[in-house]
Amino acid sequence: MQVRIEAALKALASLKLTLVILVALAAGIVVSYNSEVRTTWALVVPLVLFAANLAAAVATNGIFRRQTALLVFHLALITIVLLVAAGRLTYLKGQLELAEGETFSGFLKQQEAGPFHWSRLDRISFVNEGFRIQYAPGVRRGRTENVVAWQDGSGQWQRGVIGDQDPLVLRGYRFYTSFNKGFAPTFLWHARGGGEPQFGTIHLPSYPIHEYRQALEWQPPGSRQTLWTQLQFDEVILDPERPSEFRLPRDHTLVVRAGGERRELQPGDRLELPDGTLEYRGLRSWMGYTVFYDWTLPWLFAACAVAVGSLGWHFWGKFSARPWDQ
Amino acid sequence: MELELGVLWAAIVFYVLGGSLAILSVVLKKRPERTVLALLATGLALHTLALGVRWERVGHGPFITMFEILSSNIWSLTVAFLLAYWRIPQVRPAAAVVMPILFVMMGWLMLTHPGEGHFPPTYRTVWLYIHIGFGKVFLGAVLVAVGISGVILLRSAGIGVEKFSPLPDSGRLDELSFRLMAVGLIFETLMLVAGAIWAQDAWGRYWAWDPLETWAFLTWLAVAFAIHARLTFKTQPQTGAIMIVAVFVLAFLTFFGVPFISTSPHKGAV
Numbered sequence: 037m038q039v040r041i042e043a044a045l046k047a048l049a050s051l052k053l054t055l056v057i058l059v060a061l062a063a064g065i066v067v068s069y070n071s072e073v074r075t076t077w078a079l080v081v082p083l084v085l086f087a088a089n090l091a092a093a094v095a096t097n098g099i100f101r102r103q104t105a106l107l108v109f110h111l112a113l114i115t116i117v118l119l120v121a122a123g124r125l126t127y128l129k130g131q132l133e134l135a136e137g138e139t140f141s142g143f144l145k146q147q148e149a150g151p152f153h154w155s156r157l158d159r160i161s162f163v164n165e166g167f168r169i170q171y172a173p174g175v176r177r178g179r180t181e182n183v184v185a186w187q188d189g190s191g192q193w194q195r196g197v198i199g200d201q202d203p204l205v206l207r208g209y210r211f212y213t214s215f216n217k218g219f220a221p222t223f224l225w226h227a228r229g230g231g232e233p234q235f236g237t238i239h240l241p242s243y244p245i246h247e248y249r250q251a252l253e254w255q256p257p258g259s260r261q262t263l264w265t266q267l268q269f270d271e272v273i274l275d276p277e278r279p280s281e282f283r284l285p286r287d288h289t290l291v292v293r294a295g296g297e298r299r300e301l302q303p304g305d306r307l308e309l310p311d312g313t314l315e316y317r318g319l320r321s322w323m324g325y326t327v328f329y330d331w332t333l334p335w336l337f338a339a340c341a342v343a344v345g346s347l348g349w350h351f352w353g354k355f356s357a358r359p360w361d362q
Numbered sequence: 363m364e365l366e367l368g369v370l371w372a373a374i375v376f377y378v379l380g381g382s383l384a385i386l387s388v389v390l391k392k393r394p395e396r397t398v399l400a401l402l403a404t405g406l407a408l409h410t411l412a413l414g415v416r417w418e419r420v421g422h423g424p425f426i427t428m429f430e431i432l433s434s435n436i437w438s439l440t441v442a443f444l445l446a447y448w449r450i451p452q453v454r455p456a457a458a459v460v461m462p463i464l465f466v467m468m469g470w471l472m473l474t475h476p477g478e479g480h481f482p483p484t485y486r487t488v489w490l491y492i493h494i495g496f497g498k499v500f501l502g503a504v505l506v507a508v509g510i511s512g513v514i515l516l517r518s519a520g521i522g523v524e525k526f527s528p529l530p531d532s533g534r535l536d537e538l539s540f541r542l543m544a545v546g547l548i549f550e551t552l553m554l555v556a557g558a559i560w561a562q563d564a565w566g567r568y569w570a571w572d573p574l575e576t577w578a579f580l581t582w583l584a585v586a587f588a589i590h591a592r593l594t595f596k597t598q599p600q601t602g603a604i605m606i607v608a609v610f611v612l613a614f615l616t617f618f619g620v621p622f623i624s625t626s627p628h629k630g631a632v
Contacts, residue, residue, distance in 0.1 A: 051590065051593065051594040052594060054590055054594075055587060055590055055591055055594060058583050058586060058587045058590070059587070061583060062580055062583045062584075062587075065571075065576060065579065065580060065583075066580075068571070069571060069576050129566075129567065172480075174480070176480045177482070177483060178483055179483045179486065180483065200483045200484055200486070200564070201484070201486070201487050201563040201564055202563075203563070203566070210566065212565075212566040326565075326566040327566075328562075328566045328567060330568075333562065333568070336568075337555075337559070340551075340555045340558075341555075343551070344548060344551050344552055344555065347547070347548055347551065348548050351541075351544045351545070351548065354544075355541055355544075360449070360450050360538070360541065
């Protein structure tokens with residue numbers, strides 16, 4: 037039995053098998069890259085084989101007992117494969133939008149997550165306190181500076197600026213500003229049946245990408261009435277001819293169409309509807325964020341550093357025995 | 363822009379003179395190596411000046427347009443070959459293979475529009491420089507390996523056997539070229555790691571299989587395959603040389619081909 041296991045391990049540790057696996061991995065990448073449907077198996081199968089091949093080689097090949105650097109390099113490679121697998125099983129990637137002054141409540145607009153992701157987003161709270169984005173001539177976006185406030189571990193509120201390469205990191209979740217941002221009309225909804233008025237915002241399509249499509253269809257909370265809302269303004273916000281900055285228009289009109297009725301609203305105006313009253317409170321901005329969670333990131337970085345370092349150490353030892361110019 | 367282009371064309375004239383002389387010295391079995399070094403070094407100094415003037419004018423490094431990518435890679439590949447030419451006299455005749463590759467890139471550069479591109483805010487990070495720097499060392503090491511491999515292949519085809527006689531035997535050349543591939547593997551790995559760190563902070567993900575990431579990883583696999591295959595099968599120098607040329611072709615297509623098949627080499631770059 038033991039002889040059989042040893043023979044199987046040696047077969048699994050074969051350097052020729054390594055070459056076959058490298059080709060299979062390359063083929064899997066090409067298949068996945070060109071495939072319209074999800075083909076995770078094309079990467080997973082060669083990677084599992086790769087890890088098994090490396091582990092068997094480390095266990096059976098005597099060279100790893102003589103060459104420590106090579107051993108460390110191969111162990112680091114196995115670690116990287118295992119960490120990538122663990123990361124894919126537990127990661128989270130999503131998108132959210134927050135109007136200025138709005139608090140993140142744990143709701144993501146879109147998300148994908150590994151099967152073993154245990155969400156802690158409901159324990160996270162931060163507020164979008166507004167942003168600045170400079171534009172170069174030609175409407176070329178510059179740096180994003182988004183002021184955010186969040187509660188730290190002791191419950192104290194902290195403030196900081198995030199944007200582009202600087203995410204907000206809370207409980208391992210990394211919140212990045214995205215290039216999506218725009219205008220957010222705010223409303224108070226007074227339901228016909230009484231009760232506390234509800235405050236809410238609608239996020240018009242991203243600006244300036246959808247500069248000429250600043251309209252949205254939506255329904256007030258608890259209402260069956262569909263409203264078509266369009267933001268109208270004449271001034272140029274982002275001038276293609278000169279440097280400018282994203283800002284709210286100084287003068288604007290909010291056009292609301294409810295059934296056959298069309299109204300132009302200014303902040304403070306009210307619109308009577310069959311099941312309530314809509315009060316326009318004014319215009320704000322909204323910012324789009326991407327959120328990413330992968331607990332393996334620092335470990336992956338460490339494993340990569342060890343892999344490269346040990347590879348360099350291995351080759352240095354090998355080549356220093358004979359100078360390059362001899 | 364005229365000053366910068368004028369200096370760049372002057373640099374290319376020096377490169378062509380130095381490179382042609384290096385090729386002629388192989389063909390005529392002469393040894394004007396100091397002159398070759400001086401001409402290439404002068405070209406490199408002028409090229410550095412041209413890149414610096416452009417950097418100052420447009421406010422960012424040569425990383426955005428095809429003109430900038432080609433120009434900066436010609437610069438880095440020339441640095442790599444010049445260092446090898448200076449420090450490893452044995453490989454000097456490999457200029458007959460390396461310089462024509464550089465001439466093709468210079469011709470391509472001259473046909474490319476020198477206009478400016480937009481430098482996105484996600485590029486404003488030190489990791490961009492680290493990532494690109496490692497990539498340039500990788501490609502430089504593979505280019506010199508290709509020069510040596512070209513000599514092995516020419517010899518095995520019976521071409522220029524006598525002209526390349528000052529070079530060591532093909533076994534030693536094979537060893538030298540695989541040393542360079544090992545250096546290439548280290549720097550390709552560093553390039554991928556630095557790129558992943560940049561991508562994580564710039565776009566909120568460290569790896570997304572975008573065209574450039576995919577082809578760069580395929581190149582890494584090809585380098586690993588070539589090194590492993592040589593060890594496993596104790597390959598002949600010709601076989602090793604063919605694998606190195608294949609790796610170079612793949613790397614070349616990754617560096618200069620992907621921007622043509624994808625409008626955004628790294629998705630989310632703008």
